[in-house]
Amino acid sequence: MVEEGHWGIYKNIDNMPLERFDSFRTIINEFNTKVGHITQFSPIRSKRPFEHINEKVEIIHSPKDDSFCKVVEGILPAILLSKDSEKGEDALSINSAKTSLTNHIAISIVNLFTPMARVLYDNVQQITSIQDKSVGIGLVHLLTNHYDTLSEVPIPEVEKLLITTRLAQRNSISELRERYKTEKLTVLHFFNIGEEAGASICHLHSQTYIYANEIGHGWTSLGFLSVPGYHKKLKNNMNYCLACELSKGAEKIIDPIGQNILLKERKVFENDDWLVVTAFSPERDGQLRIFPKRHVSQFIDLDNKQIADLAEALVIANKALDNFIKGTSLSMHLLQDRNILFRQDNVGYDSGMHLIIDIIPIQRIGGAEIMETYRIASMFPEDVAAVMRESLKEIK
Numbered sequence: 001m002v003e004e005g006h007w008g009i010y011k012n013i014d015n016m017p018l019e020r021f022d023s024f025r026t027i028i029n030e031f032n033t034k035v036g037h038i039t040q041f042s043p044i045r046s047k048r049p050f051e052h053i054n055e056k057v058e059i060i061h062s063p064k065d066d067s068f069c070k071v072v073e074g075i076l077p078a079i080l081l082s083k084d085s086e087k088g089e090d091a092l093s094i095n096s097a098k099t100s101l102t103n104h105i106a107i108s109i110v111n112l113f114t115p116m117a118r119v120l121y122d123n124v125q126q127i128t129s130i131q132d133k134s135v136g137i138g139l140v141h142l143l144t145n146h147y148d149t150l151s152e153v154p155i156p157e158v159e160k161l162l163i164t165t166r167l168a169q170r171n172s173i174s175e176l177r178e179r180y181k182t183e184k185l186t187v188l189h190f191f192n193i194g195e196e197a198g199a200s201i202c203h204l205h206s207q208t209y210i211y212a213n214e215i216g217h218g219w220t221s222l223g224f225l226s227v228p229g230y231h232k233k234l235k236n237n238m239n240y241c242l243a244c245e246l247s248k249g250a251e252k253i254i255d256p257i258g259q260n261i262l263l264k265e266r267k268v269f270e271n272d273d274w275l276v277v278t279a280f281s282p283e284r285d286g287q288l289r290i291f292p293k294r295h296v297s298q299f300i301d302l303d304n305k306q307i308a309d310l311a312e313a314l315v316i317a318n319k320a321l322d323n324f325i326k327g328t329s330l331s332m333h334l335l336q337d338r339n340i341l342f343r344q345d346n347v348g349y350d351s352g353m354h355l356i357i358d359i360i361p362i363q364r365i366g367g368a369e370i371m372e373t374y375r376i377a378s379m380f381p382e383d384v385a386a387v388m389r390e391s392l393k394e395i396k
């Protein structure tokens with residue numbers, strides 16, 4: 001007697017693995033083949049978790065003696081670009097200072113270890129072509145209070161963090177445009193939360209890399225940037241936007257490549273301006289996606305109401321993910337550490353893409369998944385969302 005699924009032998013059609021494509025970055029090419037991110041679900045690959053909540057992944061709180069705490073106390077110098085909603089130094093400033101910032105909630109500073117040239121000195125101004133140089137600004141946005149995770153921050157403080165981030169990004173973008181006489185800039189905005197997610201300092205912060213040369217995106221960004229135009233062509237409708245369709249709340253939504261994307265089943269939370277869902281084709285188990293209900297392509301274009309509601313959506317989404325991960329079995333290899341990625345249009349591209357915020361937890365994966373934009377998942381996002389919705393009831 002062969003156990004169901006062993007050696008790929010199935011008796012029940014419901015147990016058979018199936019594939020989903022990420023609607024936002026999948027096209028059907030001229031050979032009628034789908035090209036994009038694939039998640040393969042193998043429901044019986046691991047036992048259903050959530051039978052009990054265990055304490056395996058309690059968050060370890062870091063001591064309040066990191067470099068960011070020292071910047072806030074005025075012990076270490078920083079180039080301060082924004083404090084709450086007030087502009088500080090110019091983005092290309094060389095003026096670092098030690099200043100006590102404890103009477104502010106959130107600040108933006110220049111990244112001490114910026115991975116690109118920010119251009120400080122007169123001789124660099126003489127470079128006529130920046131095409132082959134990595135030129136731009138690395139920003140760090142942080143709260144003056146010390147937290148390890150977004151889930152534990154009061155929502156008004158998250159709002160301040162987003163406001164100061166928007167201000168520093170806007171100023172940096174306009175200064176870089178002027179300095180380099182370029183309309184096109186690549187903006188990478190993200191949180192690394194926890195060491196396994198790449199945070200070198202545990203004090204909660206987000207980062208923005210803004211590239212003034214045009215080398216700042218790869219296949220992943222290219223997918224998100226080019227698929228909106230592909231969808232419009234396919235639907236023969238220049239106003240078509242899949243994410244906008246989601247916020248209309250229709251009973252059933254079929255994406256442009258023909259998948260029923262089960263929106264209702266995947267919904268975790270919503271407020272006036274934002275929709276939080278589990279990703280249809282997740283890159284890691286538990287991945288969440290946050291969409292603005294009104295079409296916006298870039299973070300800097302969010303208005304104050306959208307920012308305030310985003311603060312709430314981010315905190316609740318992170319709590320839902322914490323709860324989900326706490327309840328998973330060890331065999332899922334999910335950690336509380338996570339990345340939050342703001343997938344948005346590049347400045348000056350006008351791709352028509354709809355801002356997407358992905359929250360992706362760290363999970364151990366294997367070779368096939370590293371080789372391709374492909375992953376094998378053990379749990380359907382509809383079931384993940386049900387667990388998350390249930391867990392949010394408890395904390396309210």
Ligand SMILES: [Zn+2]
Nearest residue numbers: 066069146203
């Ligand atoms: Zn700190």
Ligand SMILES: [Zn+2]
Nearest residue numbers: 241244295354
């Ligand atoms: Zn849209």
